[in-house]
Amino acid sequence: MLIRWKCLKQLLKAASGWFGRKELGSALIETLVALALMGIVAATFVGSTGTAAKATTIADEQATAKRLAQTQMEYLKSQDYINYADPDHGEYLLITTPVSYSTAVTAVPIDPLTGQPLALDEDNGIQKISVTINRNDREVAELESYKVNR
Numbered sequence: 001m002l003i004r005w006k007c008l009k010q011l012l013k014a015a016s017g018w019f020g021r022k023e024l025g026s027a028l029i030e031t032l033v034a035l036a037l038m039g040i041v042a043a044t045f046v047g048s049t050g051t052a053a054k055a056t057t058i059a060d061e062q063a064t065a066k067r068l069a070q071t072q073m074e075y076l077k078s079q080d081y082i083n084y085a086d087p088d089h090g091e092y093l094l095i096t097t098p099v100s101y102s103t104a105v106t107a108v109p110i111d112p113l114t115g116q117p118l119a120l121d122e123d124n125g126i127q128k129i130s131v132t133i134n135r136n137d138r139e140v141a142e143l144e145s146y147k148v149n150r
Contacts, residue, residue, distance in 0.1 A: 061135060061140060062140060062141065064098070064101070065101065065133040065135065065140035065141035066133075066141050066143075068095070068097055068101060068103065068133045068141070069131045069132075069133050069141045069142070069143040070143065071095055072094065072095050072103050072105065072131045072133075072143075073129065073131050073143055073145055075093070075094075075095050076092050076105065076129055076131070076147065077145075077147060079092055079093060081125075081127075081147060081148075081149040081150070082107065083123050083149065084107070084109050084120055084121070084122070084123040084127075085109075085121060085122055085123040086123075087121075091105075092105050092107060092129075097133075100135050100136050101133060101134065101135050101140075102133070102134045102135075102137075103131065103132070103133055103134075104131070104132040104134070105129065105130070105131055105132075106129070106130040106132075107127045107128070107129050107130075107147070108127060108128045108130075109122060109123040109124065109126070109127050110124075110126055110127065110128050110146075111124060112124055112125070112126050123149075125148060125149040126146060126147070126148050126149070127146065127147045127148075128144065128145075128146055129144065129145050129146065129147050130142060130143070130144050131143045131144075
């Protein structure tokens with residue numbers, strides 16, 4: 001311990017010749033302040049990089065879900081009209097989705113004059129179609145439109 005103290009004392013004595021006695025302490029403080037500022041800047045940069053990556057992931061998820069909803073709606077409109085008044089009516093076919101996504105379609109017959117939903121055994125030739133896209137059991141996008149029996 002005594003040897004270390006002597007070495008430190010000799011180092012400080014040699015350094016005081018380079019800077020002068022008052023500048024020696026202020027140089028150490030300036031260095032510590034500079035290191036602290038660099039640490040703050042680095043922490044801010046790392047935090048903002050994580051936030052940007054999460055924002056990109058969310059935007060990609062929403063864009064994919066909207067594209068899937070639009071594709072499903074186009075596919076539904078290209079299919080034959082399913083009359084819900086027919087007791088043997090089928091269901092509209094669904095598109096194939098990526099692994100973590102799922103599609104749900106709801107077709108509700110509506111009254112063309114009032115726009116109100118009809119009973120499921122009635123159908124006046126117009127349906128309100130809702131396409132919902134989920135990812136990992138969480139709703140990401142929904143699209144609504146109408147299908148008319150032509």
